[in-house]
Amino acid sequence: YQVKMESCYSKQTKILVVTEAILVRRLQSNQTLDDVAMLIFDEFHERSIHTDLSLALSLQVQELLRDDLKILIMSATLNSDAISSLLGNIPLITSEGKSYEVENIYLDIKTKQPDFRSLNALLQNTILKALQENEGDILVFLAGAKEIKRLQTSLNNSSISKDILVYPLYSSLSKNEQDRAITK
Incomplete structure (x- = not known):
């Protein structure tokens, strides 16, 4: 893994989990991503400027420099048809997961900013x-x-x-x- 102030990986690492901001920096410093076979964007519905920029830069690398670079986008709640269309009607894989009953309880808080x-x-x-x-x-x-x-x-x-x-x-x-x- 590699996060803002900590990392744990070596040349033998096969899967590296990074934040979106770190991926952006890697894409900017090593534009070919020659040491990467696949990029996986998990929980893509939790979008940010770094997520969107990472995807845009990754697609550009794939189109211009590395047609062998695989890109996988995963999300439980994303509008998959819109993403598929955006990415040139890529194939979709749907997996029905196990659902758990969740009860939301909303409390009546009288003040807007409780201490x-x-x-x-x-x-x-x-x-x-x-x-x-x-x-x-x-x-x-x-x-x-x-x-x-x-x-x-x-x-x-x-x-x-x-x-x-x-x-x-x-x-x-x-x-x-x-x-x-x-x-x-």
Whole structure:
């Protein structure tokens, strides 16, 4: 893998996972991508300027320099017909995945910008209620690392801390900490 401040690969690496921004830099510095056989754009529906630029540059490399370069675009929610048309009616492969029932619960928050203490209290109460009413794990998505750390500290200092294990997951954690969160 190669992310902003960390990388782990060698000449023996067969699959390298990079961010879109790093792919753009690689395309700018090594325009032929002579060491790459295939580019895979996963979760393509999560588009950004880097994703779009990476795809545009990759298509240009494929058209002008490397007709052997394979490009695979994957997404669970993308309008595949539009992408196929954009890319010259490329073939589509559809895979029906397993669906899991998800329940969205929207809380009635009275203020537009709750302070972090009231938000953490609300999150703690919601998590406690979910633990009492359901079996299994609870996955909580928050805006960023700061919010995740704040909630983790709140939960670890709360009365329910003996009943739960909190495994944060965000990009600036070490690889070991990320692996621990994913394997639990």
